[in-house]
Amino acid sequence: MPSLGADMEAGTLVEWLKHPGDRVKRGDIVAVVDTQKGAIEIEVFEDGVVDRTVVEPGQKVPVGTVLAVIRPDGAAGASLVHDDERARISPLARKVASELGVDLASVTGTGPHGAVTREDVERAAGRRRGVASAPPPSADRATAMRDAIAAAMTRSKREIPHYYLSTTIDMHAALAWLTAENAARPVGDRILPAALLIKATATALVAVPELNGYWIDGAFRTGTGIHVGVAIALRNGGLVAPALHDANRLTIPDLMRQLQDLVTRARSGSLKSSDVSDATITVTNLGDQGVDATFGIIYPPQVALVGFGRIAARPAVVDGKVDARPLVTATLSGDHRASDGHRGGLLLTAIARHLQQPETL
Amino acid sequence: MTSDEIRTAAVDVLGRIAPEIAARPLDAHADLRDELDLDSMDFLRFVLALHERFGIEVPESDYPQLATLDRVVAYLAARCRPEPSSTH
Numbered sequence: 036m037p038s039l040g041a042d043m044e045a046g047t048l049v050e051w052l053k054h055p056g057d058r059v060k061r062g063d064i065v066a067v068v069d070t071q072k073g074a075i076e077i078e079v080f081e082d083g084v085v086d087r088t089v090v091e092p093g094q095k096v097p098v099g100t101v102l103a104v105i106r107p108d109g110a111a112g113a114s115l116v117h118d119d120e121r122a123r124i125s126p127l128a129r130k131v132a133s134e135l136g137v138d139l140a141s142v143t144g145t146g147p148h149g150a151v152t153r154e155d156v157e158r159a160a161g162r163r164r165g166v167a168s169a170p171p172p173s174a175d176r177a178t179a180m181r182d183a184i185a186a187a188m189t190r191s192k193r194e195i196p197h198y199y200l201s202t203t204i205d206m207h208a209a210l211a212w213l214t215a216e217n218a219a220r221p222v223g224d225r226i227l228p229a230a231l232l233i234k235a236t237a238t239a240l241v242a243v244p245e246l247n248g249y250w251i252d253g254a255f256r257t258g259t260g261i262h263v264g265v266a267i268a269l270r271n272g273g274l275v276a277p278a279l280h281d282a283n284r285l286t287i288p289d290l291m292r293q294l295q296d297l298v299t300r301a302r303s304g305s306l307k308s309s310d311v312s313d314a315t316i317t318v319t320n321l322g323d324q325g326v327d328a329t330f331g332i333i334y335p336p337q338v339a340l341v342g343f344g345r346i347a348a349r350p351a352v353v354d355g356k357v358d359a360r361p362l363v364t365a366t367l368s369g370d371h372r373a374s375d376g377h378r379g380g381l382l383l384t385a386i387a388r389h390l391q392q393p394e395t396l
Numbered sequence: 397m398t399s400d401e402i403r404t405a406a407v408d409v410l411g412r413i414a415p416e417i418a419a420r421p422l423d424a425h426a427d428l429r430d431e432l433d434l435d436s437m438d439f440l441r442f443v444l445a446l447h448e449r450f451g452i453e454v455p456e457s458d459y460p461q462l463a464t465l466d467r468v469v470a471y472l473a474a475r476c477r478p479e480p481s482s483t484h
Binding site for chain 2: 154157214218221222223225227228229268270294295299
């Protein structure tokens with residue numbers, strides 16, 4: 036049972052998507068596990084053949100429990116049952132389909148790579164019955180997610196001595212670049228300011244590595260990459276922060292595509308284990324909903340959280356004159372055990388500097 | 397495509413992004429982003445879905461014209477081709 040976030044202690048195996056004899060390769064989704072944050076698709080990290088499954092569907096086991104045994108590839112005669120159809124249906128969609136009595140084979144997927152999402156299933160159910168309403172998620176699910184957030188945030192506030200910094204960034208150059216870029220792009224390829232903010236943060240972290248990583252067992256461990264957790268509010272309440280891996284190395288269009296994919300999958304309940312297990316910092320963009328600034332609570336064992344408020348025209352002094360400029364307030368919540376305010380300040384300054392040269396991001 | 401048909405299709409598109417639209421009446425004059433709690437990613441999906449459903453390009457500079465359901469309907473009615481392309 037993999038750890039899908041620091042706050043996870045146990046998970047319930049929902050179903051096996053691969054079975055003894057099936058060949059698997061790194062990245063394949065082999066199982067679905069139910070956690071407090073919803074159903075997560077579990078990826079395998081080794082190539083090989085499933086020898087046997089140890090945990091049965093329905094069993095709740097602690098993190099670290101062996102779920103299945105995979106033997107190295109090369110064993111001839113293993114039966115190959117590649118069930119690709121199933122792999123492209125989100126766990127939530129499958130659950131909703133069984134509740135609504137929808138035949139999944141009849142549903143057209145609109146998710147990433149044609150994946151069938153919960154919305155697709157509900158639409159199919161609605162068409163059949165002439166009803167368009169979506170059933171509310173179970174109260175249990177909402178309560179479990181609330182509990183998970185409560186546990187992680189309580190631990191954070193109890194253990195992490197937060198310090199908070201803020202700076203105002205002129206977004207004129209970044210937005211001008213974005214407007215010109217988007218004018219030439221079809222609607223499906225347009226880039227949101229959030230992609231620039233995330234890329235600027237990831238790039239800035241290269242120079243301030245002590246804010247990128249984990250505080251574990253009384254010591255700081257630098258992240259093996261810059262994996263930016265993106266706080267995504269779910270429509271029915273709750274929050275997840277899946278990661279954009281190696282965000283500093285992604286081009287802006289690639290980052291935007293991955294961000295879009297992550298938001299879509301987070302909201303349709305089809306996140307994968309690699310999405311949720313290893314963010315090294317979190318970025319929250321609450322400003323999208325209208326607040327000026329957000330001072331976040333660090334998601335343990337991470338040591339920093341960067342927040343962006345609303346980008347809005349405000350008075351600023353430019354070349355000695357007051358002018359209306361698109362400004363954004365960037366904030367940093369830092370873990371004082373791992374870094375000092377001076378270094379945190381350097382991160383915010385670097386983010387601001389990168390946003391003045393969007394073409395270099 | 398009549399104005400009513402456009403309205404129905406636009407509400408359907410919105411319903412895929414904000415399913416709760418089916419549960420309560422939508423104020424056609426209210427700001428969609430506020431009314432349906434759409435963030436910028438939701439709004440981008442909405443514009444993309446309009447593009448797929450109605451076969452029109454909506455430049456970013458036109459986004460303010462899509463602020464309310466009434467304005468969306470007016471915007472689409474002015475640009476809709478007689479035989480709009482389907483999503484599927």
